[in-house]
Amino acid sequence: VVSTQSAHYGRAFRPSNLVIAPTTKLGDSIGMKIRIISRDEICRQKDRIFDSVARGYLEGNDGTREPVSINKLGFTTEANLGYVTESNDGAGSTNTKLYGNIHNDGHMILAAINDPNGLYKINVGPMSDPATAAKDPIFYRWHKFIDGIFESHRLHLTPYTVEDLLFD
DSSP: OOOOGGGTTOOOOTTTTTOOOOOEEESSSSOOOOOOEEEHHHHHHHHHHHHOOOOOHEETSSEEEOOHHHHHIIIIIIOOOOOOGGGTTOOOOOOHHHHHTTTHHHHHHTTTTTTTTSSSSOOOOOSSSTTTTTSSTHHHHHHHHHHHHHHHHHSSSSOOOHHHHOOO
């Protein structure tokens, strides 16, 4: 549970036992594009990611199959850049429509849990900002879930051989 001290930083506190609303409205009047995130769609995206890891490939926008790599999974799950830049060596999200933006959307849903549709104009919690997210205890539970995606990938990898581990 986040203490009321969070409110001192301009962030809303979160009472105990809140549940994620069926939909969360993101965006505000200062130029952010407003969009709706569905709890059910986030669950479907999670299932698609875990299914893809188990199959060993991510499905591209054009239906192509790209082998799961730690970098591709990272761009698809964590940052989900959705575009190619020089800094990521041409690796963007594999398929934003299929896999969504689960890491960042999860942060925002949890940040807005007090007032998911903006009805009461309650400030979002610290999970909305990378500078303050780690001050919210839910941050660590959320990242444990995200780490579980990567652990699932790790468990599908071929184990190292003794020769792989030798320094010659």
